[in-house]
Amino acid sequence: MATNDRRGILYVVGIGPGASEHATPAALxxxxxxxxxxxxxxxxxxxxxxxxxxxxxxxxxxxxxxxxRAAVERARAxxxxxxxxxxxxxxxxxxxxxxxxxxxxxxxxxxSPDLRIIPGISAINSxxxxxxxxxxxxxxxxxxxxxxxxxxxIARRIEAAAAAxxxxxxxxxxxxxxxRQIALAQQIIRQHRDGTTPVxxxxxxxxELEHSIIxxxxxxxxxxxxxxxxxLVGSTNTFLFEGYMVTPRGYANKYTWDGEVLPGQKPAHSxxxxxxxxxx
Numbered sequence: 001m002a003t004n005d006r007r008g009i010l011y012v013v014g015i016g017p018g019a020s021e022h023a024t025p026a027a028l029x030x031x032x033x034x035x036x037x038x039x040x041x042x043x044x045x046x047x048x049x050x051x052x053x054x055x056x057x058x059x060x061x062x063x064x065x066x067x068x069r070a071a072v073e074r075a076r077a078x079x080x081x082x083x084x085x086x087x088x089x090x091x092x093x094x095x096x097x098x099x100x101x102x103x104x105x106x107x108x109x110x111x112s113p114d115l116r117i118i119p120g121i122s123a124i125n126s127x128x129x130x131x132x133x134x135x136x137x138x139x140x141x142x143x144x145x146x147x148x149x150x151x152x153x154i155a156r157r158i159e160a161a162a163a164a165x166x167x168x169x170x171x172x173x174x175x176x177x178x179x180r181q182i183a184l185a186q187q188i189i190r191q192h193r194d195g196t197t198p199v200x201x202x203x204x205x206x207x208e209l210e211h212s213i214i215x216x217x218x219x220x221x222x223x224x225x226x227x228x229x230x231x232l233v234g235s236t237n238t239f240l241f242e243g244y245m246v247t248p249r250g251y252a253n254k255y256t257w258d259g260e261v262l263p264g265q266k267p268a269h270s271x272x273x274x275x276x277x278x279x280x
Contacts, residue, residue: 007078007113007114008075008076008077008078008079008080008113008114009033009075009081010071010081010083010098010113010115011031011082011118012083012085012090012094012095012118013030013082013085013089014086014087014088014090014093014122015031015043015046015047016087016120016121016206017123018086018204018206019206020049022126023047023120024118024119024120026118026119030118031050033080033082034054034081034082035054035081036055036057036079036080036082037051037054037081037084038058038081039057039084040059040063040067043086044056044084047084057070057071062147065097065101067094068083068101069101071083072113075112076107076111076112078112083098086123087126089118089119090117090119091122091123092141092171122141123205124139124171124232127230127232128200128232130202130205130206130210131212131214131244133244133245134198134238134247135232136246137167139167139247140161140166140167140168142158142161142169142170143171144173144182145171145178146181151181154181155185155188158185158188158189159191162191167238168232169230170230170231170232170233172227173227174227186221189217193217193233194217195218197216197217197234197236198214198216198238199214199215199217199233199234200213200215200231200232201230202229202230202232203226203228205230217233253271254271
């Protein structure tokens with residue numbers, strides 16, 4: 001229970017890719033309202049210009065539980081706390097860990113702190129915007145880090161996503177000590193994708209060291225890939241146009257480019273395939 005009568009607030013804030021213009025007004029407002037800002041030191045650095053006069057708790061990689069507990073405990077005691085993550089805090093970020101800590105201490109919704117999850121632009125979205133429109137149709141995100149998830153589980157997910165023809169966003173693809181996973185992922189994906197399928201490698205989107213390149217399934221391992229890289233693997237329909245990577249939504253299956261409906265199709269009805277009528 002809170003140690004005083006003041007009800008605390010815990011903002012769990014996604015700050016987006018890092019550039020101020022891509023942080024939402026709600027994220028900026030939450031940070032401005034906070035008395036204490038907690039985060040991984042790299043992410044604290046991205047918002048340092050917003051933290052004048054605030055108490056700061058910053059820690060290193062692999063210290064996520066300590067950050068979550070510190071934020072929860074201070075907010076529970078009545079402080080206004082912002083726990084920051086890059087991208088969206090609910091996408092490979094701190095939001096899930098906060099809920100686990102709250103469950104562990106027996107927190108209930110009518111108790112301090114008030115919990116406010118502030119969404120942000122996730123890495124897969126910011127990286128996609130730098131190379132075109134690769135996520136316009138169905139896609140999924142898979143982390144290749146096996147620090148918390150066994151590799152056989154990750155491999156099954158890659159296999160399922162590749163077989164189902166999703167566009168695949170690979171987070172945490174490699175690090176200085178972890179290089180085999182991305183090579184194994186390529187082997188799995190090659191079983192379901194032509195070697196010329198577009199692949200984008202985007203590093204540090206909207207940050208100082210940003211770099212991106214578009215290559216293909218056969219050759220993406222020829223380039224440097226690290227923890228700050230997001231790998232976007234196209235579906236069988238993804239194509240290149242004027243240096244952009246594009247996954248079509250499927251309008252050409254139903255309409256001409258004059259906007260006319262193709263024979264056998266109906267607007268606002270299920271797509272009919274040549275093999276037989278679709279369910280309506």
